[in-house]
Amino acid sequence: xxxxxxxxxxxxxxxxxxxxxxxxxxxxxxxxxNAVPLAWTGGDTDGGxxxxxxxxxxxxxxxxxPAGVAILVDLGGAETNSEMAxxxxxxxxxxxxxxxxxPVVEGxxxxxxxxxxxxxxxAVKRSAEEFYA
Amino acid sequence: xxxxRAARERLVRALAAxxxxxxxxxxxxxxxxxxxxHGLNMKRGFEAVLATLPGLAxxxxxxxxxxxxxxxxxxxxxxxxxxxxxxxxxxxxxLPDQPARADLVAAADKAIEAVKMRGRSEAxxxxxxxxxxxxxxxxxxxxxxxxxxAEATQAADRTTPMLATRGRASFLGERSIGHMDPGxxxxxxxxxxxxxxxxxxxxx
Numbered sequence: 001x002x003x004x005x006x007x008x009x010x011x012x013x014x015x016x017x018x019x020x021x022x023x024x025x026x027x028x029x030x031x032x033x034n035a036v037p038l039a040w041t042g043g044d045t046d047g048g049x050x051x052x053x054x055x056x057x058x059x060x061x062x063x064x065x066p067a068g069v070a071i072l073v074d075l076g077g078a079e080t081n082s083e084m085a086x087x088x089x090x091x092x093x094x095x096x097x098x099x100x101x102x103p104v105v106e107g108x109x110x111x112x113x114x115x116x117x118x119x120x121x122x123a124v125k126r127s128a129e130e131f132y133a
Numbered sequence: 134x135x136x137x138r139a140a141r142e143r144l145v146r147a148l149a150a151x152x153x154x155x156x157x158x159x160x161x162x163x164x165x166x167x168x169x170x171h172g173l174n175m176k177r178g179f180e181a182v183l184a185t186l187p188g189l190a191x192x193x194x195x196x197x198x199x200x201x202x203x204x205x206x207x208x209x210x211x212x213x214x215x216x217x218x219x220x221x222x223x224x225x226x227x228l229p230d231q232p233a234r235a236d237l238v239a240a241a242d243k244a245i246e247a248v249k250m251r252g253r254s255e256a257x258x259x260x261x262x263x264x265x266x267x268x269x270x271x272x273x274x275x276x277x278x279x280x281x282x283a284e285a286t287q288a289a290d291r292t293t294p295m296l297a298t299r300g301r302a303s304f305l306g307e308r309s310i311g312h313m314d315p316g317x318x319x320x321x322x323x324x325x326x327x328x329x330x331x332x333x334x335x336x337x
Binding site for chain 1: 207212218251252
């Protein structure tokens with residue numbers, strides 16, 4: 001799910017569909033190679049469409065960076081579950097994980113591109129959110 | 134009120150049974166205005182809760198509620214997991230071991246506020262809050278078990294003509310009108326199941 005040890009902001013992609021999450025991650029990799037820590041999660045705990053907190057927590061762990069992690073989500077449940085996951089993190093990590101209000105595919109690619117240049121978590125989030133604002 | 138171990142286990146089994154027995158109905162409601170997984174999700178969550186028995190009922194009431202909430206958060210999936218799970222977790226956090234009715238009212242207030250925060254929602258948007266908020270009003274106003282259960286059922290019914298402005302059903306706009314909100318129905322079922330299981334003792 002992830003293979004980067006750079007100090008850049010990590011990107012987590014959360015979709016109801018594992019195929020969309022994986023496909024969006026493929027697009028990110030094509031843009032930025034291994035310059036950013038990247039992880040994706042999709043589907044409910046039975047493998048159906050949906051999102052789940054445990055999967056999101058694992059993805060945050062996999063994409064962890066001292067610079068923080070930006071999460072891109074698709075529909076409402078993905079956002080609610082991601083916010084829940086962030087709250088369940090250890091306190092020192094919680095402030096370094098943000099859920100971006102951006103389209104999941106475009107937002108992930110833009111956020112990762114921003115991150116690959118060494119930008120801060122706030123700048124990564126802003127880029128993803130401003131592109132379609 | 135004081136719930137002994139047998140009553141706590143009875144409560145857990147009743148909550149789970151209400152979701153498992155109504156899974157198909159909830160899914161049908163959700164297919165009309167959502168993504169059709171609510172029944173299955175709630176069933177999966179409460180089956181996971183059942184799997185934590187008998188140890189679950191050995192815990193104090195607050196600890197048991199927190200544990201139920203955490204299991205639901207992790208297992209339900211969908212937005213309902215964090216929403217319903219948060220309700221149980223916050224209820225547990227706010228309750229003393231041997232709560233009086235006033236403690237339960239105060240704890241439910243906090244739990245409902247937490248659900249509002251989690252969903253960034255208020256009553257009136259065709260969500261489970263449209264059951265939780267009016268039921269809490271009856272509870273806080275001194276209503277007896279029968280009145281509370283009746284309000285739960287009626288409040289869920291009242292979501293049918295509502296326009297959804299939060300959650301997946303909001304994508305449908307006016308087409309969300311004319312269908313009962315699945316989350317309101319499951320909340321109503323859980324409240325009724327809890328009241329029946331405790332044979333009114335909890336809130337009298």
